[in-house]
Amino acid sequence: MIGEKVKSELVRIFGKDGFRDSDEDRIAYSYDGTPVRSVLPDAIVTPSSVEQISKLMILANENKFAVVPRGSGSGLSGGSIPTENSVVLLMNKWTNVIEFDKNNLTAWVEPGVVTGKFQSLVESQGLFYPPDPGSAQICTLGGNVAENSGGLRGLKYGVTKNYVLGLEVVLPNGDVMRVGGKNMKDVAGYNLKDVMIGSEGTLGIFTKILLKLIPLPKTGRTLLAFYDSIAGAAATVSEITAARIVPAMLEFLDNPTIRAVEDFAKLGLDRNAGAVLLAEVDGAKPVVEEDLAAIEMICKKSRATTLHVARDQSEGMKLKAARRSALAALARISPTTILEDATVPRSELTTMVYFINLTAAKHNVQIGTFGHAGDGNLHPTGLTDERNEAEMKRIEEAFDDIFRKAVELGGTITGEHGIGLSKKKFLEELYNTPFVSMMKKTKEMLDPNFVLNPGKVVSVAPRCEGALPRSREQIDRVLSKMDNPAEAYF
Amino acid sequence: MTNRISDDLLTQCMHCGLCLSVCPTYALTGDEKSSPRGRIRLMKSVMESRIPVTDAFVNEMDFCLDCQACETACPAGVKYGELVESARIFVESSRKRTSLKVFILRKVVVRRRVLNFIAGIARVYQSSRVDRLVLRLLNIASKNLYNKARQLPKVSESFSINTLPEVIEPKDEWRGTVAVLTGCVMDVFFADINKDTVDVLVENGWRVVIPKDQVCCGSLNAHNGDGITPKGLARKNVDVFERTAAEYYVINSAGCGAFMKQYGDVLANDRGYSERARAFSAKVRDFSEFLVQTGYKKPGAHTCKPTAYHEACHLVHAQKVSSEPSEIVRDVADKDYRTLNEATWCCGSAGIYNVVRYDDAVKLLNRKMVNIKNSGAEIVVTGNPGCLAQIASGAKKEGLDIEVVHPATLLSRLYKANGSQ
Numbered sequence: 057m058i059g060e061k062v063k064s065e066l067v068r069i070f071g072k073d074g075f076r077d078s079d080e081d082r083i084a085y086s087y088d089g090t091p092v093r094s095v096l097p098d099a100i101v102t103p104s105s106v107e108q109i110s111k112l113m114i115l116a117n118e119n120k121f122a123v124v125p126r127g128s129g130s131g132l133s134g135g136s137i138p139t140e141n142s143v144v145l146l147m148n149k150w151t152n153v154i155e156f157d158k159n160n161l162t163a164w165v166e167p168g169v170v171t172g173k174f175q176s177l178v179e180s181q182g183l184f185y186p187p188d189p190g191s192a193q194i195c196t197l198g199g200n201v202a203e204n205s206g207g208l209r210g211l212k213y214g215v216t217k218n219y220v221l222g223l224e225v226v227l228p229n230g231d232v233m234r235v236g237g238k239n240m241k242d243v244a245g246y247n248l249k250d251v252m253i254g255s256e257g258t259l260g261i262f263t264k265i266l267l268k269l270i271p272l273p274k275t276g277r278t279l280l281a282f283y284d285s286i287a288g289a290a291a292t293v294s295e296i297t298a299a300r301i302v303p304a305m306l307e308f309l310d311n312p313t314i315r316a317v318e319d320f321a322k323l324g325l326d327r328n329a330g331a332v333l334l335a336e337v338d339g340a341k342p343v344v345e346e347d348l349a350a351i352e353m354i355c356k357k358s359r360a361t362t363l364h365v366a367r368d369q370s371e372g373m374k375l376k377a378a379r380r381s382a383l384a385a386l387a388r389i390s391p392t393t394i395l396e397d398a399t400v401p402r403s404e405l406t407t408m409v410y411f412i413n414l415t416a417a418k419h420n421v422q423i424g425t426f427g428h429a430g431d432g433n434l435h436p437t438g439l440t441d442e443r444n445e446a447e448m449k450r451i452e453e454a455f456d457d458i459f460r461k462a463v464e465l466g467g468t469i470t471g472e473h474g475i476g477l478s479k480k481k482f483l484e485e486l487y488n489t490p491f492v493s494m495m496k497k498t499k500e501m502l503d504p505n506f507v508l509n510p511g512k513v514v515s516v517a518p519r520c521e522g523a524l525p526r527s528r529e530q531i532d533r534v535l536s537k538m539d540n541p542a543e544a545y546f
Numbered sequence: 547m548t549n550r551i552s553d554d555l556l557t558q559c560m561h562c563g564l565c566l567s568v569c570p571t572y573a574l575t576g577d578e579k580s581s582p583r584g585r586i587r588l589m590k591s592v593m594e595s596r597i598p599v600t601d602a603f604v605n606e607m608d609f610c611l612d613c614q615a616c617e618t619a620c621p622a623g624v625k626y627g628e629l630v631e632s633a634r635i636f637v638e639s640s641r642k643r644t645s646l647k648v649f650i651l652r653k654v655v656v657r658r659r660v661l662n663f664i665a666g667i668a669r670v671y672q673s674s675r676v677d678r679l680v681l682r683l684l685n686i687a688s689k690n691l692y693n694k695a696r697q698l699p700k701v702s703e704s705f706s707i708n709t710l711p712e713v714i715e716p717k718d719e720w721r722g723t724v725a726v727l728t729g730c731v732m733d734v735f736f737a738d739i740n741k742d743t744v745d746v747l748v749e750n751g752w753r754v755v756i757p758k759d760q761v762c763c764g765s766l767n768a769h770n771g772d773g774i775t776p777k778g779l780a781r782k783n784v785d786v787f788e789r790t791a792a793e794y795y796v797i798n799s800a801g802c803g804a805f806m807k808q809y810g811d812v813l814a815n816d817r818g819y820s821e822r823a824r825a826f827s828a829k830v831r832d833f834s835e836f837l838v839q840t841g842y843k844k845p846g847a848h849t850c851k852p853t854a855y856h857e858a859c860h861l862v863h864a865q866k867v868s869s870e871p872s873e874i875v876r877d878v879a880d881k882d883y884r885t886l887n888e889a890t891w892c893c894g895s896a897g898i899y900n901v902v903r904y905d906d907a908v909k910l911l912n913r914k915m916v917n918i919k920n921s922g923a924e925i926v927v928t929g930n931p932g933c934l935a936q937i938a939s940g941a942k943k944e945g946l947d948i949e950v951v952h953p954a955t956l957l958s959r960l961y962k963a964n965g966s967q
């Protein structure tokens with residue numbers, strides 16, 4: 057616990073209204089969107105200025121407590137779950153769009169602006185901010201930058217990092233750093249901005265974000281294709297790529313997901329279809345028509361069993377309903393839903409999806425897979441009940457196998473949700489040592505006291521999980537289990 | 547203990563947070579504990595005895611509007627309405643005394659004679675000079691009470707249940723029999739809407755029965771922590787409505803309709819009633835839902851004024867009825883149809899919420915009024931008495947010339963307009 061002295065300091069910095077530590081508040085900030093895990097913070101603070109955040113970091117370094125930044129808490133890797141001895145730094149009330157520069161097509165925003173609200177604002181001006189995580193209605197732009205979030209339009213338009221031009225960041229020691237700016241070209245110094253993007257709240261706290269906007273595409277058309285097997289859908293994806301067409305969206309559902317969607321939304325999908333592919337092309341009308349015709353041909357060539365082409369936007373919305381209800385349909389099947397994001401090069405799509413289905417059968421668990429076929433970002437979704445310990449263990453083993461396989465195929469353990477707490481063990485195990493050790497050194501250098509979101513992404517602090525061994529006997533037992541006793545604390 | 551909040555329902559929440567974006571109370575505070583996800587976690591903590599039933603806990607349960615917008619947004623199908631209602635029952639059962647809120651509901655609203663009596667006094671009060679005198683005194687005594695009294699809509703001249711005949715036959719065509727609930731809040735403040743409802747149904751060839759011994763649907767009690775009274779009321783209504791032999795029970799108040807559609811669940815463990823309650827619920831239709839599903843006469847005439855539709859929580863979220871009423875409004879408004887931003891957001895009425903949590907209700911109402919002003923609408927249509935009163939009082943307070951009407955009133959008026967042409 058952080059102690060009364062620190063508490064009164066916090067009240068002094070943030071005022072009575074900016075500090076809370078009631079049981080109810082601590083419970084309400086003990087979790088994020090990540091399944092199962094939760095830890096109670098000692099207090100919650102809501103800053104109203106950058107200086108307050110600086111002071112908080114200085115106080116944290118002096119008194120060795122942890123600071124956990126939080127947006128809306130929709131993260132899926134545990135990034136905003138508190139740690140022991142921590143204070144939650146709540147950024148969701150920083151909701152101003154500070155500057156909307158129509159000459160440079162940029163916007164300065166505060167980190168608490170909700171992504172979906174920002175998108176509508178920008179689109180009402182004929183402009184476009186493409187990154188659109190499935191959680192856009194609630195997640196914050198600060199959270200998006202911290203997680204380098206992706207979404208459905210990643211294939212053509214890229215992810216959050218492609219739209220961040222500049223940042224104002226409070227560093228772990230309390231210094232305020234500004235990086236980047238409105239220049240489309242800028243090579244002054246190391247690219248520290250990109251080190252900050254995707255740092256999952258462990259290297260700095262974003263207080264202002266400069267985003268790039270692009271013109272809103274003029275038109276869009278949607279197509280939905282059914283296949284007997286996932287191989288047909290994968291062949292279509294490869295052919296589309298080979299034909300040099302870049303759809304704005306290229307999504308798929310596997311058979312278990314199709315069944316779940318049909319049971320839930322009754323859209324008239326073929327329950328026996330092996331896969332469904334959803335494609336959307338956007339841009340100027342002639343190009344859109346040409347691309348759509350080409351994709352239609354490719355689908356037929358790859359033996360799509362049924363093909364629906366939407367005539368207009370509202371029909372397009374109906375076709376997209378199948379993909380949009382995927383998570384809702386799966387989530388209803390069982391209490392605990394584990395939404396994962398193992399990702400492979402798109403050429404390995406078929407291999408990976410088959411592997412996931414086999415693995416689910418092998419461990420006797422339910423997993424439905426859907427996701428971004430175009431960029432190989434899959435969402436194998438485990439359906440279980442956290443109260444059933446045996447099944448939880450089996451599903452964990454299944455995901456172990458899945459992540460290992462993804463890396464073996466040249467893929468990654470997370471395409472967009474981040475490492476956080478959930479995948480730390482895989483990062484340290486499956487990735488090359490220089491990469492992981494450089495990350496650890498970066499963290500150590502910027503945050504030598506490990507006060508900013510410690511224990512996320514990489515562990516550099518001594519690991520004291522469980523009670524420390526005290527008697528000679530206990531210590532010997534621990535040491536006997538280790539090849540290198542020095543590692544016991546690192 | 548029978549009053550526990552169901553663990554299965556609680557565990558269904560995967561704490562994804564998607565519901566936060568639609569929750570009006572979260573929009574007001576930005577505080578996780580006044581969000582659906584936060585409240586669910588608090589309920590879980592109470593059930594697991596991590597915290598006792600604290601004042602802060604009770605406050606969050608009461609702050610919730612029970613508007614069920616979170617249910618519409620939730621991908622995991624969490625039955626939030628059931629959760630918050632059982633949490634309120636749990637709170638009541640863990641208290642030594644009945645709260646004033648539950649006392650009022652138990653003793654006043656469900657007893658027609660008492661309600662009649664109070665409405666009688668209110669009627670005299672509102673129609674006399676005493677009205678202004680009392681308001682002035684109240685204003686001196688307490689700003690809050692004064693505002694509440696001002697907010698009360700005008701009490702009906704007479705209750706429709708006393709003036710409408712028990713059976714009304716259609717004129718030419720005969721399509722079948724429907725039974726109508728007159729409702730307590732509806733009848734005290736909006737008896738005319740019941741008359742309009744009957745007119746529209748009759749115009750569309752339905753024989754209408756208004757069972758005289760019907761009772762309050764029980765929803766206000768159920769939403770506010772009283773687990774016992776609603777069961778008795780439900781049993782009584784099942785008895786009474788069965789006797790009408792009607793094919794459908796048409797309900798013009800969204801809150802009552804939502805609850806009557808749940809009678810099957812409310813009486814699920816009642817051996818004598820479970821089957822009959824389920825059959826009852828299967829016959830319940832909201833007024834607009836009924837008209838569109840069975841087909842209705844388009845009035846032909848139009849509102850000729852900018853018209854918008856406000857979606858009552860208990861229609862759009864609790865009953866998932868949205869396309870039918872908006873179809874009616876779009877048809878009668880025609881070119882004058884206006885889209886209302888945040889149309890599915892609670893107006894702050896929420897049963898007796900605007901009485902027990904006046905200040906919060908005002909904030910939500912203000913937000914609603916801003917959206918209405920921006921839409922440019924001069925007529926706002928909505929299918930729930932609470933919303934009618936709330937939005938009308940908002941318009942009055944802001945000095946806006948806006949008419950707030952029930953779809954039944956609108957249709958009835960346009961039928962007449964067309965008939966007289």
Ligand SMILES: Cc1cc2nc3c(=O)[nH]c(=O)nc-3n(C[C@H](O)[C@H](O)[C@H](O)COP(=O)(O)OP(=O)(O)OC[C@H]3O[C@@H](n4cnc5c(N)ncnc54)[C@H](O)[C@@H]3O)c2cc1C
Pocket residue numbers: 088089124125126127128129130131132134135136147167188189190191194195196197198199200201202203204205206207208256257258260261262263383472473509562563564
């Ligand atoms: C249903 C659902 C669908 C999703 N779909 C997608 C998807 O399609 N693509 C995708 O990429 N993700 C997706 N996500 C994951 C999640 O929404 C994103 O990671 C999102 O960016 C988190 O934003 P948040 O505001 O909720 O941040 P939080 O969850 O509160 O925090 C996330 C991380 O950011 C840090 N952080 C937050 N604010 C700041 C700040 N101002 N400065 C520094 N660090 C900060 C936190 O410490 C934490 O480590 C989904 C989640 C859900 C529940």
Ligand code: SF4
Pocket residue numbers: 558559560561562563564565566582583586616619620621622623624
């Ligand atoms: S949307 Fe549903 S599952 Fe998600 S947090 Fe809200 S209630 Fe829980």
Ligand code: SF4
Pocket residue numbers: 568569570571572581582585609610611612613614615616617626
């Ligand atoms: S019922 Fe309404 S007020 Fe209550 S938690 Fe759900 S959305 Fe919020």
